[in-house]
Amino acid sequence: LYERLGLVQDAIPYFKKSLSFEPDHEFANYDLALIYFDLGEKTIAKEFYIRAFQNNPELRTIVNDTAFHFSKSDLDDPGRIIDPSEDDLNPESIDMTKPQASTVKTVLITGATAGIGLATAKAFLQEGYKVIITGRREDRLRSFSESLDQKTSKSLQTLAFDVRDHKACEKALLDLPKDFQQIDVLINNAGLASGRDSIQEGDVEDWNRMIDTNIKGLLHMTRLVSPQMVKRGTGHIINVCSIAGHQPYPKGNVYVATKYAVDGLTQSMRLDLYEHGIRVSQISPGAVEETEFARVRFHGDTEMAKIYEDYNPLKSTDVAEAILFIATRPPYVNIQDIIIMGTQQAGSTFFDRSGRKYD
Template identity: 50%
Template sequence: MKTALITGASSGIGKATARIFAEEGFNLILCGRRQQKLEELQQELQNKCAVHLLNFDVRNKEEVFSNIKSLPLKMANIDILINNAGNAHGLDPIQDGNIEDWDAMIDINVKGLLYISKAIIPKMIERSTGHIINIGSTAGKEVYPNGNVYCASKHAVDAITQGMRLDLNGKGIRIGAINPGMVETEFSEVRFKGDKEKAKKVYEGFKALQPEDIAEIIRFVVTRPSHVNIADLLVMCTSQASSTIVDKK
């Protein structure tokens, strides 16, 4: 039975992926900062599979490594890592950007991904098996006005993914990225500092991707035969042509 670790599992794509992995019967390690939401998800899924919770912030490297070391023996060998935790803060031109927002995006989107991967990859190498999927973004493929640092952080995810694939070639580990366009989650609410009305308008007038759409793609990717590695996948809704061009009615 495979064991999958999902960061950012308390909502959005992470939560949807946990539900779909539970249908596959995978053992789940669900990571996130919101303990109550993790516990609610555990309660929902525990009759389908084994679920272990890790409550920490991926920005804190000491917490990352201590939590991974604390895993029970039956969960210690992680077959699938979904680096999903990430965020966007603010939508300002570079000259007006908030430095705390910049730090948050770089610390979570880039450094957090690196910390988790660093904690897990050695055992994958020991076992000559594993699958890492980094959740990127269309923002990692292009740059849009006022996206500056967020786009930079997602370009970094793209570069790290490519670097992982090169450095781990021959180790039996599959490395890939899934890069979604606009997904209707808490993403915009976080970006706009909890302004629900402003966030709601982002998704008005068209059918955005849903978390379940990306989760289904993740399931497809991880269930391919071991000789198949889906290295890079860009996904947008039908109404979206680029990060900034969306057909809204």
């Protein structure tokens, strides 16, 4: 907070206190390097820069080496250091007198206690991102965090709240540690289907649950995260839609309507944000197993939820890989929508149910 208010000297004791508990914390070291650099204490800044990239080599770049006046002779053991690739940067187009902000991107994924959200979190962690996962079930979030090795767990933050509650969303984001507050990629994944009834027999509680989660939850998170992206002039929002947002099906009514809304919002958001350098993308999966979608739709009825026994749908990891692909395109490329289905599905109501051919 002190650093964000510009009171950088007041922030120094807090970062140093963090280092007293965890001396190898790369981002605390890097933040101190930036602070001392701004204060003109270049020698001290360089020492914290060295500590930072020794624990996270991705923080070492040609620009930073030049700005901090770093050379291998500054180290007792230069063999520990990984040289940055000169192909990664074009020094002629960059101010070489100032250190870069952290090059490690942060992604926030809603609805990440299971299924597509959890698979996506794993995919981004494997690629070296810092990842924030959110969900209502704190025990699930904690269990995933505890399953990670020590190094990977440093790149993960968990937030337990309900995206339907705007104030809870706001509070959760304010509680993030400083080195997770800049969100580069927002993945609006939280969503569900509840019930499958004809419109004249529908349950209003089911309707409200879907509308509040699938539409309002996406809006709550986008409203909170997009202003910081606009301010920086960069960012990426990826909405998880559905084939149901392109093709309706019988008894889908309100769920279909919420996903058509996601499709419409994605297109409208893109028009609002593209001039600010922000990419808005969408992925629209068909049927996906390894998720809780069917069980939730049928209110926990496990027998009714057995809908994938006679064909192979997508797996949650298939969708996660596609989301990662969207997020890792060059900055001038925006994948606007990916419609992805298993080979045995040709549309929202067309399935080859002749057996699981691909097991």
